[in-house]
Amino acid sequence: MSSPSPSPSPPVQKKQPYPFWLGGVAATIAASITHPLDLTKVRLQASGDKRMIESIKKTYRTAGARGLFDGISGTWMRQMSYSLCRFWAYDESKKLIGAGKDAPAWKLAAAGSMAGGIAGFVGNPGEIVMVRLQGDFAKPPEKRFNYKHCFDALFRMVREEGVSSLARGVGPNVFRAILMNASQLASYDFFKAELLKTPYFDDNIMCHFTASFAAGTVATTVCSPADVIKSRIMNASGPGSSSTLGVIRASLKNEGALFMFKGWVPAWTRLQPTTILIFLTLEQLKNGVDLSRRHGYTWV
Template identity: 90%
Template sequence: MAARDLSVPDSVVPALAPPAKKPYPFWLGGVAATIAASITHPLDLTKVRLQASGDKRMIESIKKTIRTAGVRGMFDGISGTWMRQMSYSMCRFWAYDESKKLLGAGKDAPAWKLAAAGSMAGGIAGFVGNPGEIVMVRLQGDFAKPPEKRFNYKHCFDALFRMVREEGVSSLARGVGPNVFRAVLMNASQLASYDFFKAELLKTHMFEDNILCHFTASFAAGTVATTVCSPADVLKSRIMNASGPGSNSTIGVIRQSLKADGPMFMFKGWVPAWTRLQPTTILIFLTLEQLKNGVDFSRRHGVTWL
């Protein structure tokens, strides 16, 4: 074996490149989002009912739900929430990671690259997850309607099958435009801003890559996402909750909403939306980071399927 040239200083001997880290399972984001959404479901339910019904105030809407359906009523439509998270959220986290690779958005990527990756992921996930989104919104909003106008779905799969049977396959695309638009805004603001804030916090050397850093970055991301997404979120809920010919027209819903509520209808339900999205965003990223830690721990101990 040839000896190393001792005339070459050790400082210029190229170090062996560390082995590439194995990607995390694609489903981690969906699991993290499902856990978070299950905990905050009552707040999401209240937000949807404020947006799509005549309820005016958050506390009054909660009292109305408990009065008419009991405490269990705060978890109406939970199966729709699970369906939505395991379709839309699983897809968006996977697509975001793949989009970052495509755009070369590494650890210290500029904000515009992260936002572009988030927008790409949102467009894909918004389309893929649209049926689950409709099912979730309808299940959550049903008991806020008069009895004669309710869909009376038993669970998420019953809702999906009945929609296809009673309204045609095209019903699964109801509100897909506003939903994709909202998903683009959500992922560009929530996922991208979390990565951006986390990177900026770590640069200050006041934070380490731990739960405090994750909490602070996700808190900031939740506020940004709520404000950016509110107009599209309101439109999506109103269109998806509507029924009858012509009721899925985005322009028609905007005209009716402007006439009834004025331009501020775009931010109707902002407080419950923030109250719901803020803890949801925090829980999603804290859970996701811990799931990643769990995968790293398992791999170190020989669990190769994670």
């Protein structure tokens, strides 16, 4: 008499992908918290302010605590266009080139570069709106745009400067986005994977914090030159003032090569907590999605 054959093991269910908008939500939360530092960085790059603390004091003295959140609607527009797109495109690019869990750094950087190119183009209008709203108060009253909010800025740009104004600075912005995603997103994945190979880290908040701290420092240094040039071009308003080469020549002549790292400290001070907050928030949002799905909420 033959023994009964063992019952087949249940098939392993493939894990569902996370919602594409998680990265955009995480970035919006992080950018809202660090907005005063981002505002200071833009004003240092585009105005005559010299030091971060003095610039913050000047903003507080002239506009109060509310002034530290000037242009917050532009920040939200930028994050829900550029950042949402870059996280989605990064995940899709990793699938396209086969960059799995233990992918080499060059594959992660390639996926980040592809995502940056797409997101930099898609998010360019939001980037311009954010920079103009943040930099407006640092200008003399007669040179200000005086936009009410992000949508007012968008509509007035099209009406007063033409649709082509939405592409102002798109070259350096796409270049910066490529650098940012190749350094920030790829660095985070790389450092996280390397940390998990050691006996000192598990896949928890300490690992996420350490990997994001390293990624933020790498990203700030790599992106600083393109970030400065982008801010100066986007904040310009006169005819012929949007030429990338023109801005570089004028800046080199007046300030020397170190102009490319002007505002590095506030950029690092802003990007470091922003990077940490983005990835910590994103990991917690993913945990929340996993928890919801375990309880049967399949819409997330």
